[in-house]
Amino acid sequence: MKHLLFTALLGIVGCDGTDSAGAVPPPALAGAGPMAPCASYVDLPDVFGYCIAQHVGALPNPAAMVSVCQRLGVWQGPCRQAWVLAQRRSGRISDPDLLLAACGPFADCAFEQLDTAPIGGVLAQIDRCETYARPYFADCAGHALTRWVHADPTLAEAEALRLRFTDQPEVLGRFLALAAACSDVGIRCGDGPDRVSYACRTAEAELAGRPQKCRVR
Protein backbone atom coordinates (compact mmCIF):
# COMPACT_ATOMS: atom_id res chain seq x y z
CA MET A 1 0.00 0.00 0.00
CA LYS A 2 2.76 2.42 0.97
CA HIS A 3 4.69 1.56 -2.16
CA LEU A 4 1.56 2.37 -4.10
CA LEU A 5 1.48 5.78 -2.41
CA PHE A 6 5.06 6.45 -3.43
CA THR A 7 4.33 5.35 -6.98
CA ALA A 8 1.28 7.61 -6.97
CA LEU A 9 3.37 10.54 -5.73
CA LEU A 10 5.85 10.05 -8.55
CA GLY A 11 3.01 9.79 -11.03
CA ILE A 12 1.46 13.03 -9.81
CA VAL A 13 4.79 14.79 -10.00
CA GLY A 14 5.23 13.56 -13.52
CA CYS A 15 1.86 14.93 -14.61
CA ASP A 16 2.14 18.29 -12.87
CA GLY A 17 5.64 18.91 -14.08
CA THR A 18 4.38 19.56 -17.60
CA ASP A 19 2.73 22.94 -17.05
CA SER A 20 5.80 25.05 -16.48
CA ALA A 21 8.10 26.32 -19.19
CA GLY A 22 11.50 24.73 -18.91
CA ALA A 23 10.35 22.31 -16.26
CA VAL A 24 12.07 18.99 -15.73
CA PRO A 25 10.50 16.49 -18.15
CA PRO A 26 8.05 14.15 -16.43
CA PRO A 27 10.01 10.95 -17.20
CA ALA A 28 13.04 12.33 -15.36
CA LEU A 29 10.95 12.98 -12.27
CA ALA A 30 9.11 9.71 -12.41
CA GLY A 31 12.14 7.59 -13.16
CA ALA A 32 15.45 8.63 -11.66
CA GLY A 33 14.06 11.96 -10.48
CA PRO A 34 14.69 13.85 -7.26
CA MET A 35 12.18 11.83 -5.21
CA ALA A 36 13.60 8.45 -6.21
CA PRO A 37 15.94 8.09 -3.21
CA CYS A 38 12.93 8.31 -0.90
CA ALA A 39 11.45 5.04 -2.13
CA SER A 40 13.56 3.08 0.30
CA TYR A 41 12.00 4.91 3.27
CA VAL A 42 8.38 4.33 2.39
CA ASP A 43 7.84 2.09 5.41
CA LEU A 44 8.97 4.79 7.86
CA PRO A 45 6.47 7.67 7.49
CA ASP A 46 8.59 10.26 9.32
CA VAL A 47 11.72 9.41 7.37
CA PHE A 48 9.78 9.30 4.10
CA GLY A 49 8.21 12.71 4.82
CA TYR A 50 11.57 14.21 5.73
CA CYS A 51 13.20 12.72 2.64
CA ILE A 52 10.53 14.10 0.31
CA ALA A 53 10.93 17.52 1.96
CA GLN A 54 14.66 17.32 1.22
CA HIS A 55 14.01 16.85 -2.48
CA VAL A 56 10.77 18.74 -3.08
CA GLY A 57 12.60 21.95 -3.97
CA ALA A 58 13.28 20.57 -7.43
CA LEU A 59 9.59 20.63 -8.31
CA PRO A 60 8.92 23.43 -10.78
CA ASN A 61 5.75 25.09 -9.53
CA PRO A 62 3.36 25.39 -6.56
CA ALA A 63 0.82 22.99 -8.06
CA ALA A 64 3.38 20.21 -8.39
CA MET A 65 4.64 20.91 -4.88
CA VAL A 66 1.17 20.90 -3.32
CA SER A 67 0.21 17.66 -5.03
CA VAL A 68 3.17 15.96 -3.35
CA CYS A 69 3.26 17.73 0.02
CA GLN A 70 -0.45 17.41 0.75
CA ARG A 71 -0.08 13.64 0.94
CA LEU A 72 2.54 13.70 3.68
CA GLY A 73 0.35 14.21 6.73
CA VAL A 74 2.32 15.92 9.50
CA TRP A 75 5.19 16.51 7.09
CA GLN A 76 3.08 18.68 4.77
CA GLY A 77 4.16 21.89 6.53
CA PRO A 78 7.90 21.14 6.46
CA CYS A 79 7.52 19.96 2.86
CA ARG A 80 5.94 23.25 1.76
CA GLN A 81 8.50 25.20 3.80
CA ALA A 82 11.37 23.34 2.17
CA TRP A 83 9.98 24.06 -1.29
CA VAL A 84 9.51 27.76 -0.53
CA LEU A 85 13.04 27.99 0.90
CA ALA A 86 14.49 26.27 -2.16
CA GLN A 87 12.70 28.65 -4.57
CA ARG A 88 13.80 31.69 -2.60
CA ARG A 89 17.42 30.57 -2.46
CA SER A 90 17.64 29.55 -6.09
CA GLY A 91 15.75 32.62 -7.29
CA ARG A 92 13.58 30.45 -9.55
CA ILE A 93 10.49 32.01 -7.96
CA SER A 94 11.02 35.28 -6.15
CA ASP A 95 7.49 36.74 -5.92
CA PRO A 96 7.02 36.95 -2.12
CA ASP A 97 3.22 36.86 -2.36
CA LEU A 98 3.37 33.70 -4.43
CA LEU A 99 5.79 32.07 -2.00
CA LEU A 100 3.67 33.12 0.96
CA ALA A 101 0.61 31.61 -0.68
CA ALA A 102 2.58 28.41 -1.28
CA CYS A 103 2.97 28.05 2.48
CA GLY A 104 -0.78 27.47 2.71
CA PRO A 105 -2.03 27.37 6.30
CA PHE A 106 1.35 26.46 7.76
CA ALA A 107 2.50 29.23 10.09
CA ASP A 108 6.12 28.03 10.44
CA CYS A 109 6.56 28.38 6.70
CA ALA A 110 4.75 31.73 6.54
CA PHE A 111 6.70 33.18 9.47
CA GLU A 112 10.02 32.26 7.90
CA GLN A 113 8.94 33.62 4.51
CA LEU A 114 7.62 36.89 5.98
CA ASP A 115 10.74 37.36 8.06
CA THR A 116 13.07 36.68 5.16
CA ALA A 117 11.18 38.58 2.48
CA PRO A 118 8.99 41.28 4.07
CA ILE A 119 6.19 42.58 1.88
CA GLY A 120 5.21 46.25 1.79
CA GLY A 121 5.40 48.65 4.70
CA VAL A 122 5.23 47.90 8.38
CA LEU A 123 1.42 47.91 8.48
CA ALA A 124 1.08 45.55 5.53
CA GLN A 125 3.66 43.27 7.07
CA ILE A 126 1.87 43.21 10.42
CA ASP A 127 -1.41 42.43 8.65
CA ARG A 128 0.26 39.49 6.95
CA CYS A 129 1.78 38.33 10.24
CA GLU A 130 -1.73 38.18 11.65
CA THR A 131 -3.25 36.46 8.64
CA TYR A 132 -0.57 33.92 7.80
CA ALA A 133 1.60 33.49 10.91
CA ARG A 134 -0.89 33.99 13.73
CA PRO A 135 0.80 31.60 16.22
CA TYR A 136 4.00 33.64 15.83
CA PHE A 137 2.29 37.03 15.65
CA ALA A 138 4.21 38.66 18.51
CA ASP A 139 7.61 37.70 17.07
CA CYS A 140 6.59 38.36 13.46
CA ALA A 141 5.17 41.81 14.25
CA GLY A 142 8.08 42.57 16.56
CA HIS A 143 10.55 41.87 13.77
CA ALA A 144 8.52 44.08 11.40
CA LEU A 145 8.60 46.89 13.96
CA THR A 146 12.34 46.44 14.46
CA ARG A 147 12.94 46.80 10.73
CA TRP A 148 10.64 49.82 10.66
CA VAL A 149 12.48 51.59 13.47
CA HIS A 150 15.82 51.13 11.76
CA ALA A 151 14.59 52.07 8.28
CA ASP A 152 12.76 55.32 7.72
CA PRO A 153 9.80 55.49 10.09
CA THR A 154 7.25 58.16 9.21
CA LEU A 155 4.90 60.05 11.45
CA ALA A 156 1.92 58.77 9.46
CA GLU A 157 3.01 55.16 10.01
CA ALA A 158 3.49 55.80 13.73
CA GLU A 159 -0.03 57.18 13.99
CA ALA A 160 -1.45 54.31 11.94
CA LEU A 161 0.33 51.81 14.19
CA ARG A 162 -1.31 53.35 17.24
CA LEU A 163 -4.67 52.57 15.68
CA ARG A 164 -3.72 49.16 14.29
CA PHE A 165 -1.50 47.57 16.93
CA THR A 166 -3.91 47.85 19.84
CA ASP A 167 -3.59 44.43 21.45
CA GLN A 168 0.05 44.79 22.57
CA PRO A 169 0.43 48.40 23.73
CA GLU A 170 3.63 47.76 25.69
CA VAL A 171 5.35 46.32 22.63
CA LEU A 172 4.25 49.19 20.40
CA GLY A 173 5.17 51.76 23.06
CA ARG A 174 8.74 50.49 23.17
CA PHE A 175 9.14 50.60 19.40
CA LEU A 176 7.60 54.08 19.22
CA ALA A 177 10.16 55.23 21.78
CA LEU A 178 12.93 53.80 19.62
CA ALA A 179 11.47 55.42 16.49
CA ALA A 180 11.21 58.74 18.32
CA ALA A 181 14.83 58.48 19.44
CA CYS A 182 16.23 57.27 16.14
CA SER A 183 14.45 59.51 13.63
CA ASP A 184 13.74 63.20 13.27
CA VAL A 185 10.31 63.13 11.66
CA GLY A 186 8.45 64.26 14.74
CA ILE A 187 7.39 60.93 16.27
CA ARG A 188 6.52 61.52 19.92
CA CYS A 189 5.35 59.31 22.76
CA GLY A 190 2.51 61.66 23.66
CA ASP A 191 1.54 62.66 27.16
CA GLY A 192 -1.81 60.88 27.32
CA PRO A 193 -2.79 58.29 29.94
CA ASP A 194 -3.22 55.49 27.38
CA ARG A 195 -1.03 52.39 27.68
CA VAL A 196 0.90 52.96 24.47
CA SER A 197 1.93 56.49 25.48
CA TYR A 198 2.82 55.35 28.99
CA ALA A 199 4.91 52.40 27.72
CA CYS A 200 6.57 54.70 25.20
CA ARG A 201 7.52 57.25 27.87
CA THR A 202 8.86 54.50 30.14
CA ALA A 203 10.99 53.08 27.32
CA GLU A 204 12.12 56.56 26.34
CA ALA A 205 13.44 57.12 29.87
CA GLU A 206 15.28 53.79 29.77
CA LEU A 207 16.78 54.54 26.38
CA ALA A 208 18.04 57.96 27.46
CA GLY A 209 21.05 56.40 29.15
CA ARG A 210 21.99 54.18 26.20
CA PRO A 211 24.22 55.87 23.65
CA GLN A 212 23.91 52.93 21.23
CA LYS A 213 20.12 52.89 21.43
CA CYS A 214 19.59 53.32 17.71
CA ARG A 215 21.67 50.23 17.00
CA VAL A 216 19.60 48.08 19.32
CA ARG A 217 17.99 45.24 17.41
Added chain:
Amino acid sequence: MVRAPGSSMRALTWLVMLGCGPTPCERLAEVPARDTCFHVEILALPTSAVATVAEIAPRIQDPVVRNATLLAWARDHREGVDPAGASALCALLPVEEARMCERRLFAAHLAR
Protein backbone atom coordinates in the same frame (compact mmCIF):
# COMPACT_ATOMS: atom_id res chain seq x y z
CA MET B 1 10.53 -1.84 50.86
CA VAL B 2 8.59 -4.56 49.11
CA ARG B 3 9.54 -5.19 45.48
CA ALA B 4 7.41 -6.85 42.89
CA PRO B 5 8.69 -10.30 41.97
CA GLY B 6 11.16 -10.12 39.14
CA SER B 7 11.72 -6.36 39.34
CA SER B 8 15.39 -6.77 40.23
CA MET B 9 15.91 -9.05 37.27
CA ARG B 10 14.20 -6.62 34.93
CA ALA B 11 16.34 -3.76 36.26
CA LEU B 12 19.48 -5.86 35.77
CA THR B 13 18.42 -6.71 32.25
CA TRP B 14 17.98 -3.00 31.44
CA LEU B 15 21.35 -2.18 32.97
CA VAL B 16 23.01 -4.82 30.82
CA MET B 17 21.18 -3.56 27.75
CA LEU B 18 21.87 0.12 28.34
CA GLY B 19 25.24 0.21 29.98
CA CYS B 20 27.13 -3.03 29.92
CA GLY B 21 26.71 -4.37 26.43
CA PRO B 22 25.31 -3.81 22.97
CA THR B 23 21.65 -2.87 22.82
CA PRO B 24 19.30 -5.03 20.77
CA CYS B 25 19.58 -2.50 17.92
CA GLU B 26 23.37 -2.61 17.93
CA ARG B 27 23.29 -6.38 17.60
CA LEU B 28 21.69 -6.01 14.18
CA ALA B 29 24.28 -6.43 11.47
CA GLU B 30 22.66 -4.65 8.54
CA VAL B 31 22.76 -0.84 8.60
CA PRO B 32 19.20 -0.22 7.35
CA ALA B 33 17.74 -2.62 9.90
CA ARG B 34 19.89 -1.20 12.70
CA ASP B 35 18.96 2.36 11.77
CA THR B 36 15.27 1.46 11.65
CA CYS B 37 15.58 -0.20 15.05
CA PHE B 38 17.15 2.95 16.56
CA HIS B 39 14.50 5.07 14.86
CA VAL B 40 11.71 3.06 16.48
CA GLU B 41 13.52 2.97 19.82
CA ILE B 42 14.00 6.75 19.89
CA LEU B 43 10.43 7.57 18.92
CA ALA B 44 9.26 5.48 21.86
CA LEU B 45 11.34 7.45 24.36
CA PRO B 46 9.50 9.88 26.67
CA THR B 47 10.11 13.62 27.01
CA SER B 48 12.26 13.08 30.09
CA ALA B 49 14.70 10.99 28.04
CA VAL B 50 15.95 13.82 25.82
CA ALA B 51 19.55 13.08 26.84
CA THR B 52 19.13 9.46 25.80
CA VAL B 53 17.75 10.55 22.45
CA ALA B 54 20.84 12.72 21.90
CA GLU B 55 23.04 9.82 22.92
CA ILE B 56 21.44 7.20 20.69
CA ALA B 57 20.80 9.32 17.58
CA PRO B 58 24.46 9.53 16.45
CA ARG B 59 24.47 5.74 16.18
CA ILE B 60 22.05 6.03 13.26
CA GLN B 61 24.33 5.93 10.25
CA ASP B 62 21.96 7.12 7.52
CA PRO B 63 21.70 10.92 7.94
CA VAL B 64 18.20 10.96 6.43
CA VAL B 65 16.96 8.52 9.06
CA ARG B 66 18.91 10.28 11.82
CA ASN B 67 17.66 13.79 11.00
CA ALA B 68 14.08 12.66 10.46
CA THR B 69 14.12 10.76 13.75
CA LEU B 70 15.36 13.77 15.72
CA LEU B 71 12.84 16.12 14.10
CA ALA B 72 9.99 13.69 14.64
CA TRP B 73 10.92 13.27 18.30
CA ALA B 74 11.13 17.06 18.71
CA ARG B 75 7.71 17.42 17.09
CA ASP B 76 6.18 14.90 19.48
CA HIS B 77 7.76 16.35 22.62
CA ARG B 78 7.20 20.10 22.40
CA GLU B 79 6.17 20.43 26.01
CA GLY B 80 8.47 20.31 29.00
CA VAL B 81 11.78 19.30 27.43
CA ASP B 82 14.86 20.13 29.48
CA PRO B 83 16.39 23.17 27.66
CA ALA B 84 19.98 21.96 27.92
CA GLY B 85 19.04 18.55 26.58
CA ALA B 86 16.98 20.13 23.81
CA SER B 87 19.94 22.28 22.74
CA ALA B 88 22.21 19.24 22.64
CA LEU B 89 19.64 17.36 20.59
CA CYS B 90 19.10 20.14 18.04
CA ALA B 91 22.87 20.62 17.72
CA LEU B 92 23.08 17.17 16.15
CA LEU B 93 21.20 18.43 13.09
CA PRO B 94 22.32 20.43 10.03
CA VAL B 95 21.67 24.18 10.16
CA GLU B 96 18.18 24.33 8.63
CA GLU B 97 16.96 21.29 10.50
CA ALA B 98 18.46 22.61 13.73
CA ARG B 99 16.41 25.79 13.34
CA MET B 100 13.27 23.75 12.81
CA CYS B 101 14.15 21.61 15.83
CA GLU B 102 14.66 24.69 18.01
CA ARG B 103 11.36 26.19 16.88
CA ARG B 104 9.66 22.96 17.83
CA LEU B 105 11.28 22.60 21.23
CA PHE B 106 11.74 26.22 22.29
CA ALA B 107 8.85 28.03 20.63
CA ALA B 108 6.06 25.77 21.81
CA HIS B 109 4.59 28.69 23.73
CA LEU B 110 4.25 30.56 20.44
CA ALA B 111 2.64 27.71 18.57
CA ARG B 112 -0.18 27.10 20.99
